[in-house]
Amino acid sequence: MIVLDKVDKVFPGSTIPAVNQISFQIDEGNICVFVGPSGCGKTTILRMINRLVEPTGGEIYIKGKKVSDKEVNPDELRREIGYVIQQIGLMPHRTVEQNVALVPRLLKWPEEKISLRVKELLETVGLDAEEVSRKYPYQLSGGMMQRVGVARALAADPPIMLMDEPFGAVDPIVRGRLQDEFLRLQKALKKTICFVTHDINEAIKMGDHIVIMNKGELVQHGTPMEILCNPANYFVKDLIGTDREIKLLELTKSEELVTRTKNIPEQIIEKDSFILAIDPVQRALEIMMKKNSDLVGVRDGAEMIGTISWEDIKKHINMISGDN
Numbered sequence: 001m002i003v004l005d006k007v008d009k010v011f012p013g014s015t016i017p018a019v020n021q022i023s024f025q026i027d028e029g030n031i032c033v034f035v036g037p038s039g040c041g042k043t044t045i046l047r048m049i050n051r052l053v054e055p056t057g058g059e060i061y062i063k064g065k066k067v068s069d070k071e072v073n074p075d076e077l078r079r080e081i082g083y084v085i086q087q088i089g090l091m092p093h094r095t096v097e098q099n100v101a102l103v104p105r106l107l108k109w110p111e112e113k114i115s116l117r118v119k120e121l122l123e124t125v126g127l128d129a130e131e132v133s134r135k136y137p138y139q140l141s142g143g144m145m146q147r148v149g150v151a152r153a154l155a156a157d158p159p160i161m162l163m164d165e166p167f168g169a170v171d172p173i174v175r176g177r178l179q180d181e182f183l184r185l186q187k188a189l190k191k192t193i194c195f196v197t198h199d200i201n202e203a204i205k206m207g208d209h210i211v212i213m214n215k216g217e218l219v220q221h222g223t224p225m226e227i228l229c230n231p232a233n234y235f236v237k238d239l240i241g242t243d244r245e246i247k248l249l250e251l252t253k254s255e256e257l258v259t260r261t262k263n264i265p266e267q268i269i270e271k272d273s274f275i276l277a278i279d280p281v282q283r284a285l286e287i288m289m290k291k292n293s294d295l296v297g298v299r300d301g302a303e304m305i306g307t308i309s310w311e312d313i314k315k316h317i318n319m320i321s322g323d324n
């Protein structure tokens with residue numbers, strides 16, 4: 001859907017490329033997360049996709065079409081691509097309604113349609129349209145502003161969304177909630193999304209695919225599981241941190257590890273140590289610690305389907321994490 005082929009960017013006056021020979025592909029309906037330290041080129045990549053920055057080399061294709069093609073009008077291109085800019089970027093002297101309605105008004109939608117769309121979007125991102133529509137950005141909390149930023153990017157229902165640290169300006173609790181809500185929304189919307197973050201945990205949680213960058217270079221890309229199982233080098237290992245095994249267990253569903261049996265041991269029933277088949281294996285560990293037990297039962301709805309033991313978890317970690 002979006003293809004970058006050996007893309008370079010050297011800014012005028014600089015000798016070091018901000019982005020150096022980057023190639024990868026983002027499939028339709030996927031969330032691709034770019035992660036890496038400050039200055040590694042994440043924002044530059046997003047801005048080359050919607051042509052706010054022109055590459056100095058290579059090609060970018062959207063749905064097989066060169067973004068740099070003379071026939072492609074950059075303004076029209078940008079209307080097809082929702083953009084949540086870093087630091088939110090709401091216009092301070094315009095109300096929430098005016099901010100969200102920006103692109104639909106540019107597209108000259110009838111006012112009635114715009115009004116319905118704004119209301120619908122504000123509700124979609126979890127805001128009370130009645131309450132916030134006429135407010136100005138400074139009258140909102142950080143979390144509310146980020147929601148308005150997402151609503152604005154979704155306004156014209158673009159197939160592609162570029163999201164630059166969309167949940168960066170809020171505390172970890174609000175952030176977790178925004179992430180969960182957005183993932184739920186994406187299940188229905190199925191947009192093709194480029195998502196930038198500094199935070200590897202956010203990348204693992206949000207990404208179908210992760211692109212790890214450092215100093216303008218692509219260091220590694222793959223699914224969260226691929227990256228956790230096989231970090232390419234010390235830079236990636238360092239980024240993942242010391243709790244790699246825990247992160248792997250968060251990505252593994254209990255049903256993948258369950259030993260199916262109808263005979264659920266007494267101790268499990270006595271201690272009420274159960275998890276759900278859809279829970280991450282991490283949850284099994286938590287229950288083991290809480291109930292001081294080395295075995296948990298696994299339920300699928302109301303049905304008991306089997307057990308997971310501490311030994312099963314250890315074996316699983318050894319198998320998937322290898323010697324890395």
Ligand SMILES: Nc1ncnc2c1ncn2[C@@H]1O[C@H](COP(=O)(O)OP(=O)(O)OP(=O)(O)O)[C@@H](O)[C@H]1O
Binds near residue numbers: 018036198
């Ligand atoms: N308009 C510009 N002119 C000159 N240099 C620029 C410009 N924009 C970005 N750069 C440089 O390009 C490099 C990459 O910047 P970029 O903003 O893409 O990084 P980033 O990964 O988004 O960082 P952060 O996480 O801090 O947002 C940096 O060295 C930056 O100084």
Ligand SMILES: [Mg+2]
Binds near residue numbers: 042043044086164
């Ligand atoms: Mg940036």
